[in-house]
Amino acid sequence: MSLKAFKRALWVYHLNTGSCNGCDIEILAVLTPRYDVERFGIMLVGSPRHADVLLVTGPVVKQMVPRVKRIYEQTPDPKLVMVVGNCGIEGGVFYESYNLAGPVDQIIPVDVYVPGCPPRPEAIIHSVVMAWVKLEKAEQGVS
Amino acid sequence: MELLTPEKIIDSFKTALGDSFIDAKIYQCEVAVKKNKFRSLWVEVKKSAFRDAVDHICHLQQYPHLAIISSSDLGAEVELIYHFTIYYGHHLEELSLGLRVKLPKSDLKIPTITDLIPGALFTERETQEMMGVEVVGIPDKRRLFLPEDFPEGAYPWRKDEKGPPNDMLRVLPGREPK
Amino acid sequence: MTLEETKKATYTIPVGPIHPALKEPIRLALSVDGEEIVDVDIFAGQVHRGIEWLGMNRNNPIQSIYLAERICGICNICHPFAFVMAVEHAAGITPPARAEYIRTITAEMERIHSHLLWAGIAAHEIGFDTIFYLAWRVREEIMDLIEYVTGNRITKAMFQIGGVRRDITEEQFPRIRQSLDYYKSLFGQLKRVFLDDRTIRMRTKNVGVLKREDALKLLTVGPTARASGVPKDVRQDQPYAAYADLDIKAMTPDMVSGTVVGDVYDRIIVRLLEVKQAIEIIEQCLEKMPPGPILAQPKTAVLLKTLTQAEGEGIGRAEAPRGEVIHYVRLEAGQSTLATWKVRAPTYVNLMAVPTILKGMQIADVPIAFASIDPCMSCTNRIVVTDRAVGRKSVVGYEELHRLSVEKTKELPR
Amino acid sequence: MNLLGENIWINGVIIIVGSAVLVFIGGVFGMLYRGIDRKLVAHMQGRVGPPIVQPFRDVQKLLMKESIIPDGAVSWLFTAAPFICLITSALLLLYIPLFGLQALLGGFGDALLIVYLLILPSLAFAVGGFASSSPYATVGAQREMVVLMSYEFPLAVAIVSLGWRIGHVTTQLTPPANPFMFSTIAEYPIWSLVGPLGIIGSLILVFTLLVVTSGKGAKVPFDVAEAETELAGGILVEYSGRNLCLFYLADIIKAFAMSSLVVALFIPYNLSPLVGIGTPVLAGIVDGLFFLVKVFAVMFISMSVIRTAMARFKISQVSWVYIIAMTLISLVGLILIAVDLMV
């Protein structure tokens, strides 16, 4: 199975698990004319069923755990998970609380981390490049 | 509507509440270059006269703005401050008015004011779930922020044994707890 | 969602919870009859992070500035702004005047970015993606400016108790003015696009009406209140920082349209006017900026000590793009952490108006009507996952998921 | 209508092979046009936009993805709907003249058949939505039905008016020609039959059809059934992988077919007679290219520009636009043509 087309047509579902919105607006910014990731075939979709990539932000509060898992399940294979922002990666400023279950990689497997608080839009694009490299390596590994 | 000075407001509280009026203070500072004044007014009343005090505020302005109820765990008692702002809509005239009531931990009850100020509902619900203060007569008893499965009888803002149970506290992996 | 809910006549459509209204995402349960909304219930706290608790359990108030900043990534000037003011009042610190001006400038820059962001999202909500792109493209200018002035696009980290952390120097003024001129030249076009366009009018006029009475009763703040004709604006009523030196007037829609309806369209007007107002405020600030230090106590370590010894309480109020932010702080002597910290975000109160706004509307109006109070931003649509039992075969159980995730964390294709 | 013609086998083989080729070519061009459309829209929005081959990549990717069937769904319908949707969309290509040639099955159906055939993909689409049993998909499917109903009003008026006017000429012929046949329409283009009033009337009908095309293509402002911000993808919420891909393809083909229909009805001209190219091969190539240009023009106006320049309507506004406004406008067109006939 070739991942060639897959990697150049990544549809993204954005999932906020309790972030501060900072990362979320930068994710949106990535779609806008200045950065325009649609040129890479990336689209934001409204349903995880259509998604290839889950963009997760936020430190995962307890209420969100089942939802995060369900969305992960609803996303058809093959899929990638990218965590945007340090609070999703390691909790960031929210590292200690009575209502946290994160970080994200404690709940679902994560492929690419995008550190930053929030990362610049280019950093998010860079993470896409990293994802491509990962996919290409996986493909080489298979063949 | 007549705009009273802070001092006059304190006087009007005294006349309206009589004995139930406990204390009041005015905080004032000067801002920026023109040194205009930023003032806030803090009034403390007895719990019994709490509703009268709110009623009185409603007479100072028809729709006083209730910003939030803050609550502090002072050890033996819980202090609630109802943060009002009045006289808004007038340049430089607005006042922040904190209405302070102290509740002994043995009797954590406060009457609702949603009948006077419908918008007080959210903050009353929050106070109820976060501090464990029972708001008597609140029209919507549900929790506001805390999840369904949050343990009964635990209140995040309490600093005593009723605070969030230790096993709930979670320090994300990689950091030691404080 | 249970079965009854999927069932005919009136059924319930869940909106949320992956949505950060308030300080936290939110879930709305809409009871719908056909396409009409008959009832709305709000479930807040879907991603309650316990920020106030965190703040009360941190080592010192300086750390809490950054917590306050992350209450929300959009208004991350106004929360620290209100927070530091509250701490300053509690500890009796007076920031230098220059710092007040710099604070004001950043706050107004944020207002521009936030309103443009909102404009884009609002357009997106009504499916007008071109305007979304236009607004966000125009917004990049202010983002660049913010990055230029503060060092980061989103989280600005400008505030320090007793002042600001970075100066705005004379050399930087031209660059700032250049951006402001850009916006001034563009304002006419923005106004035409938003106020004259056919489809936008069709989707926003008489949609999501909030009457003045209701606005007052439900304690709404910010553009939501002002669009309903309540001239409430902290910058005007109880001015703080450099606003006290300027003469600010609360913007109401009648300034453009002559009447106040309180619908989504009016909220657009108010926000547009405020963009213009913000530009003017920044210009005035640049003009009047006094010289002097930018911190009351430049040594952070000393500041920490002062704060540990301070005792008192204070309230800080700031007019965020979405409305008034209030922080209450109580400090106890000998204790470095905050004794009490209470935050009131504007959406907190505005949200109470949502049922009033939505009732009687169509499903199609929900995104735009809800977005019009600007609950941070609106991903009312980010809702797919309902609690309904469509969970299908669970591909992987929790245990396995956990294992998988741990493995993946380790497996490193280098 | 005579399917039982002689040479049934030869005809059958020709038809089957021809259909496959045609659908393939139509699909490829459809995707290409979708790519161009996305590119142009992006440029109009000040962006670079995806490469033109992007739709091919999307399709390829969707095909390799897992297709999940949700628990609550009526699974056989849920899986059948995308197939039906694609097949019926592809069917359109067989009945509409493409590339300046006759329609492959042109002898078996005419413009009125197309009016009905156009319903099928939308119907399959809606059924798929109903079968997903998700509230969003259900609302989406209901909206799809409303939209379908709404634009069928002006569509019917436009096509029947056209046929009626052409029929005034062609039914007098011996033997009379069916004015709804595309071959007849091409032979007697409406513009050559009518006077100035009729030209205005016909222009109005063209306008109607363009707006209908926009709705048919389910693009903003008429994309209420999928409304991403309201319904999170609407009908398609529960679809994934191959099934989603089929819908995606069907949508692309439908848009292409719809634009070709407008071309076939109102711009049935070929370039080769005009510039006087005699050799059939060359003429074919020229006409084919000219056809692509015409379709492009229709698509650009009815889809790219409209969807860039407008906000999404509410469902009530969609039905208002079509049922009231567009229907009245198209009736005005009909009246003008009728008046033109009298004077």
Next chain:
Amino acid sequence: MDTLITHSSILIIAIPLVTAFLIPLVGMTSKKARNALVIVSLAFVAFLVFALAKDIAINGIHIYTLGATSPDLTTPTGFMAPVRIILEVDGMSILMGIIWSIVSLAAAIFSFSHIASETGQNRFYTLLLLMVTGGFGMMFTGDLFNLFVFLEIASISGAALIAFRTKFADTQEGGFKYIVVSAIASLMVLFAIGLLYAQYNSLNIGALAQVIQYTTPDKIALALLLIAFTMKAGMVPLHLWFPDAYSVAPASITGMLVITSHACMYAAFRVCFTLYGGMLGTSVVGWILIIFGLLSMFVGVTMAVFQKDVMRFMSYHAISQLGYMWVGVGVGLAVLGNPALLATYGRDAISGGIFHILNHAMYKPLLFFTGGALFYCTGTRDLTKMGGLAHKMKWTTILYIIGTLSISGIPPLNGFSSKILIYESVYQFHPILTITGIIVSILTLASFTKAFHSAFMGAELPEYKEVKEVPRSMIIAMVILAAGIIFITLFPALIVNWIINPAADALINQGAYINAVTGATP
């Protein structure tokens, strides 16, 4: 065989009649035997109908004179006009006969399970067969008075069948309404017959047609006949009783009632084309049929949208569909006096209308049967109470879809073939007719999809956990009709050439009918 065919027309009427009276006897012995008897007799009747159809296709109009030495001896010596009871079967009548035989057979099979839980089943089948008799009689008779008699037979048995399920209160009301309407219609028919008889001393249609003058009493008679038949057929604005009666009958009977509507429609056509025919030189009557037909289409479909009761919902659609036939045939009637127009589109319009009768007779009973199946399984006719049934009733769902596609005229199904025939002819009369037709069929589709969603789609409902697919006999009955749909779908040209066009010609060609009965060489 020849003898059989010679007598087939009377046998077709007689066999059900005889069987009807045998049923109580056989029914006492065994249920199975009775069911077998019903099937066998109806199947045999169907066989006869097809045989007769073939004969007519080859030899032209079939005449049968009761009591005459030779069945085709219509005019006894010494009489100028036929006096005996004459059956006259032409292309149009036999088309109706074919329909009636198929639907009644399917209805009977459907009833076996559908009615199984009711008491008085013998009575049910007796009535059913009587109704079959009445129907055939109406279609085959060549005599106005006999038409009246058979109409009465069909009406009374129909009313009794509607009210058959006495355990539901609304059935009584429905049956009552039906009988009242029938009685009024009968009275009007009887009065009209009186008017005609008084003038011309004859009741044989052919004979009358030959001599009719179109005097004022004739006009009154025409109006009365038309009102009576259109009322019984449920044309707007005389449709109000229609859903009330149709929705409460057992579904199998509703299916048959649809055909009795067609029979009344047929009677109206006969009156217009064959009886008055060339007399109606102006297009007034045609226009009346067209306008009320359009009204029926629109009112029917818009009323249907609001119905929650699945059977009422379908009844309104029946009204709407009947409108197509009125319009199609009406256009033909309107241009009957103009041979040129008749040739360019009039005949096609009539063919379309008639073809639509055939198609409607397939999909509408099918849809009523699926409605009955839903009722059978859920015990309710309320669409809003149903849901998620596709999970359980796959066959019913598929059959419903076939019916829906067909009624909405979705290509390539049969409903489309007839509609397109109508559209492509009537637009030349007036483009609005075609536009309305298309729009109504879209509305039809929309409302059927809505009902489809309410009943079949969505998650499974807990209250229908136990629901199973309906019994096999009901499925078979529905499949018979679906097979009819598919057959027509596959070979529309065949059907049009062999059945529909002859029927249309039979209507247009008044002379042939007259000649057949008066014996003059055409």
Next chain:
Amino acid sequence: MKMFEAARTILKQLFLNPATNKFPAKYAPASTIQFLNSVTKGELKMIPPVPVPSKFRGKIALNKERCTGCRLCIEVCPTKAIEFIPEEKKVKIFVSRCCFCAQCVEICPPKVLSMTEEFLLATYDKYADELVIVDSGGLPGSVERKEPDTGAAEKPAEQS
């Protein structure tokens, strides 16, 4: 004419250059690995991201040698991103926890911390070596990094 305002604007836009900054390449390369290799080899040029201003706060850097181990940075860090290494009396910093507030930079008495301009940090491993700062050496722009020379050489507004 107002109604056509939008259409005119967008049609005009059709012929203008898009506002997009094409980092790192206009379209997705067929093979990213090859693309990156060619970039390292200098055969291809990567289109650079929007330049960062001088005050930009990117990945943190630490001059380990001069760290005194005073722990003030730990005291003030809001994310617990800084860990003390007791054996060496030095600190290490986890970039994947940091919130880039630079508060530690400000408080550090010997000024051995600084924020660099590096922000393309995406990674497969959040504890990768480059994201755990132990020593960045005598970093360009650590102590040496001057207060921003403001105003000079700032990029002008990028868009029309």
